[in-house]
Amino acid sequence: MTIDRKELDAAGRVRHETPPGPRTEVPAVDRVGVEHGASGSRVHLEDVKAYYGTKRVLHGITLSLEPGVVTGIIGPSGCGKSTMVRCINRMHEEVPGGRCEGRILLDEIDLNGPEVDVVGVRRAVGMVFQKPNPFPTMSILGNVLAGLRFVGVPRERRIERAEAALTDAGLWDEVKDRLSDPGVSLSGGQQQRLCIARALAVEPDVLLMDEPCSALDPAATMRIEELITQLKRRVTIALVTHNMQQAARIADVTAFMLAGELIEVGSTDRMFTDPQDERTEQYVTGRFG
């Protein structure tokens, strides 16, 4: 988990003298679920505004993702959940006209700093998408190796890293005898775990999961949820979900977004039982969205 960080530092990234503390306008994150010795990095978004062309879709989000914690991000469709997490590994730049303002810090590194290369950002901040998207021309093993090849891990170390990643994704026992089968020959849930393994193989500090279960059946969803709970000690996790039960089950901290604004963030228990904002209450009780 240190390789990428070293690369980032070696590349002469901007460092800030004082890591910013929690902002006052947003309730401080309740530090529930933080495990001692959790690795992973802290991500801090400060007044992040995102635009597609001239249309502003995020209106100044300030939020921290803490290590050892699963941060659930809920809100109705189109509220900017996906855009927000995409800003964290700068995938928003892949949408024509997409840009963002404000600061996003990975520990002390400004991810939008002038010296920061987008490739380094994406190696430090991995992403899992809504629809499982294994590379169709590659085998199961090839899919996991793909990222390692991109990163430039020496050939002889790749296989062990791939096995470790598949094990971490809870897939190793199911695929160890068919590693050379096409990645797309797996079931939907297995494909999604393969994508998680592929993202874990490059040892990111942060894993962004954009509705990772919405294309899966309940059993496969449960496996992924168990996996997320296990992985949070190693990597900081942001989980975008439109499924409030899912957020209630596995998120330690929940953030509620509406129309490009962060309405409220707090421990999941409190968010679902004692929301401070009326709109949060209406949403979590199913009165809109």
Place this chain on the structure above:
Amino acid sequence: MRLRQMAVDPLGARVPNLRRRRIVNAAWIGSAWAGASIAVGLLLVVVAGVVARGIGSINPTFLTTPTDPFGSGGGISNAIVGTAILVALASAMAVPVGILTALYTSEFASRRLASGLRYVLDVLNGVPTIITGIFVFGLLVVGRSQSGWAGAAGLAIVMVPLIARSGQEVLALVPSGLREASLALGASRWRTVLRVVIPTSIGGLVTGALLAVARAAGETAPLLFTCSIFPNLVQTDPSRVLPNIPITIFQFSESPDPVKHAQAWAAALVLIAFVLAVSMVARLLSARTRRRLQELR
């Protein structure tokens, strides 16, 4: 079309003008069917006509001996060899340019630039090939002489827009989720293209190239000014004028000798057989790629 249904429809009373609707519907389907039949029928007539008139002159000697300008014993081996070389050279020029153009427009260019490029390629595709021939004549033949290079350049100009446009269509079928997956792993754009986009779409890219080959093999006008005054012997040096099938067909059919007329049909049969074979391979490949890409959507 379904007469039995027409007789009694228990819900017919709810639909006004039911009878008229059915007649109009049947008329439209019928005219669409007729249009499609005419297209298929034309192909059959052309192929059947060429086969009927050409098959008699096809024999091993015809395929393996060069043209005999005076007697009637010769064949078209010189033209077959020349066309093969011309098409190979043209492909060597056009395939890289066409595929790179397709990759640039669909993977790197901005949306506006891409749509401009598509338009330019459509216009290039619409340029009459006789104009292409004159252009290459002015560029490569005037002041020098006709040559295989010039002919191949003319054919390549015909091929580029075909390869680029079909390439764009195929690349558009590659799900954007795959590109995102690769980019999110920290792969650069070109690496994503090389490792993910091209392998996923390779079958379709090859299909486009094959269809362009089939088209170029039969193009006559680009060769008329650039590669048409050739000797009756097998020629492999592209700096000289390469004999080729389309011009040979033209010359044979202008000849007063009825044997040459028959040989013109036979040469046409060779050409059409090649085009059909290549198109069939292209079609098989494209069906496979499309099925795979569709499954990924």
